[in-house]
Amino acid sequence: TGLDPQIVIIGCGISGIGAAQKLTQHGFRNVRILEATDRSGGRIKTGQLGTNIVEIGANWIHGPCKENPVFRLACQYQLLDNEAMSEENQSVDCGGHPPFVPNWFCSSGRKVGPELMLPAMSMYASVLEKSQEFQHIGGEPVPSVGEFIKSEASRLAQEEWRDDQVVRELRLAMVNTLLKAECCVSGTHTMDDVGLGAFGMYKTLPGLDCTFPQGYDGLIEHMMKELPKDIVSYNKPVKCIHWNGSYDGSSAGKTTCPVVVECEDGETFPADHVIITISLGYLKKHHQTLLSPPLPLHKVHSIQRMGFGTNNKIFLEFEQPFWEEDCEAIFLVWDDEVGLTDVVADVKTSWARKLFGFTVLKPAERYGHVLCGWIAGHESEYMETLSELEVLHTVTQLIRKFTGNPTIAPRKLVRSQWHSHPYACGSYTYIAKGCSGCDISNLAEPLPPGDSQTKAMQVLFAGEATHSSFFSTVHGALLTGWREADRLISSYAPTIPGPASSK
Ligand code: 6YU
Structure with missing residues (x-):
């Protein structure tokens, strides 16, 4: 039997896709991804230079070894060349700094x-x-x-x-x-x-960093194929997430859902749970208007303190x-x-x-x-x-x-032009001066905070910035999508042991 809560995932980058993958595999039927642009992949983006493919965004699988979920998927989909998959490559440990000639x-x-x-x-x-x-x-x-x-x-x-x-x-x-x-x-x-x-x-994980011979986008294509058709609404920038039952839009009729996601074009999506996967750069710029009621102060301060550059x-x-x-x-x-x-x-x-x-x-x-x-x-x-x-x-x-x-x-x-990209607002996260692991925990903490049973987990947070040791990477982002999906899965089926936690 399927499970019926309405779940809206904001952003169709690797973390949003990962969350959708896990939820749908576990029988959740009402999952929708809202994506601002006209494509999936977010900061994974393969482009062209003449007849060549070039990676505009993510370049390598950092630390391609069995522990790396991106490596595991890339092997499963047969996207890597033999050298990258060899045991020898997986056992090289260069501490994140490949020995380039x-x-x-x-x-x-x-x-x-x-x-x-x-x-x-x-x-x-x-x-x-x-x-x-x-x-x-x-x-x-x-x-x-x-x-x-x-x-x-x-x-x-x-x-x-x-x-x-x-x-x-x-x-x-x-x-x-x-x-x-x-x-x-x-x-x-x-x-x-x-x-x-x-x-x-x-x-860092062991393994000699490798690339996708046909482009990183191939990973996204394969993952998308496993999701239900039409799960993504493209060109749907989200304007405001009304949580805690705060939405009073007159035209949308009444909803019993605690959250309503309002898009730039006026369309609204009621939800029991929302998973936000958008970049820290976007949150820095738009957090004041993106959530209503606004984010708690400790979360705002961590968003402001954490680093996100170009x-x-x-x-x-x-x-x-x-x-x-x-x-x-x-x-x-x-x-x-x-x-x-x-x-x-x-x-x-x-x-x-x-x-x-x-x-x-x-x-x-x-x-x-x-x-x-x-x-x-x-x-x-x-x-x-x-x-x-x-x-x-x-x-x-x-x-x-x-x-x-x-x-x-x-x-x-x-x-590439990642800073002026309106939905990336930069490249990736770093731990700025004065920050600690607490800031990442604050970012990742669901809303409302605490563990109130009835209203819990209205808004969840995934995306590379929310991983405490693999921030700034594709595998980090993927793991956070899985983590937030697991959070929901285990709350709906507390007695069924879910897949291994990915934190
Ligand atoms: C990796 C690598 N790599 C180079 C460059 C960049 C990045 N990374 P997404 O943004 O993908 O998805 C969110 C979606 O949300 C997106 O589609 C938006 O359009 C959408 N959205 C936003 N606002 C919205 C709204 N309002 N409404 C609706 N939708 C909205 N990672 O593993 N290997 O080689 C590189 C590199 C130039 C820009 C990289 C690399 C980072 C990854 O690309 C990135 O983490 C993930 O793709 C993010 O996925 P996501 O789902 O979270 O967000 C010691 C120490 C130092 C620490 N750092 C060292 C590590 C080195 C990191 N290296 C990276 C280097 C390169 C070269």
Whole structure:
């Protein structure tokens, strides 16, 4: 027999799809997904650069091992190549930092070798590792990851590379490049905004990060096929969630449901339970009007305190590579930069300084010669306001400067614009300075708070921002969708043991 409560899921990203999947599999029949845009997938979005596929949003399965639910689904749907599924790949543990084969180019127009750069990379890696330890040992000396890395790196540089000022400065310039790369990883403007005490909350899984040869969207397509047809209403931005029986719309007639979801176009959906999966960026911007009555203060404060920034990609296609054949990542090192910093002084004239470099799309037989540039922060948000042609021009000049080759010209360009996306409002969550695990628990807490039996669980919260150790990832988002579905499933069938909790 089916179960009949009305359940509305807001957002058809991976967490919304995951919640719908679990609920429908458990016999819930009245499940509806309201999606603001005309597509499923949210921040998973495969696009095109000419005839190539490129990932505009999520790129990798981070930590593809049996414990990773995205990896399990991708294997089940046969979406990965054999190498990605091999036992060997699954057992590699690189602590979230895949060992890319690097090339280094300097702003003075020369290519530099590993003997100069590897010591900077390994020093940086050890400082980064140290910065994750305060989660357990406490007593962090400064509030942010950025301040910690900068002070440790300058101290170690003085100690280890004392004798050669030129080498020391070049290696410190490389540390700047790595800090800018870290801004992309964390999705933040500066590592000075990322809290040191909670930096270790993010957990990595074993496995060598892998991609979907036919695109991440394939995962979404397969999951959607398992849902009842027509479960999603597209182009349905939700304007307001009226909970606690507060809705008094005259035209909609009376409903016995405690929640009414009102869309921008005026349509209303009564619900016993609503699962909100929309991004933290959207909540920061719209929480005051999205819920009526408004959110309790402790929840509002956590939404405001938590970090949500921008990481964008700029894809470029070239006739011929200017990098070495085995190269997997290109680092741009500004050898004119003095001192340690990950922000750009004049965003308008120098935004491209924040682009730390490129990853190389592999294999070349599949993609041709395509690079993916990475840029985070306000500089990245400014880049979004420029035309594609302006971005192409600036990045072409940049590459010419670093290679010393005035004729290099990328053939095509595609870039993401996550900050100005009205329903993403940025890329993903980070734990900002002053935040702790309590903020994530606050975000994830259902409304009304407490455990009042009759009115419980009117509004539930899923989405990547609500996972305490896998925030900012696809697997984290999926697990939160399953978690909230499980919450409802176990409240309707307390005696039937549900599937393993996903928290
Ligand atoms: C991963 C990766 N990856 C790169 C870039 C981005 C992200 N992520 P969704 O937003 O998807 O769904 C919500 C839906 O709601 C959406 O469809 C909206 O349209 C809709 N909506 C909103 N408002 C609405 C309204 N009012 N009414 C109705 N509908 C509404 N993750 O695993 N591997 O390589 C990357 C990357 C450029 C932008 C990523 C990656 C993040 C994931 O994409 C993201 O978490 C999930 O897709 C979110 O799913 P969701 O369902 O929650 O929301 C130490 C330490 C540091 C910590 N960080 C390190 C981790 C590194 C993270 N790396 C990411 C990197 C890349 C490259």
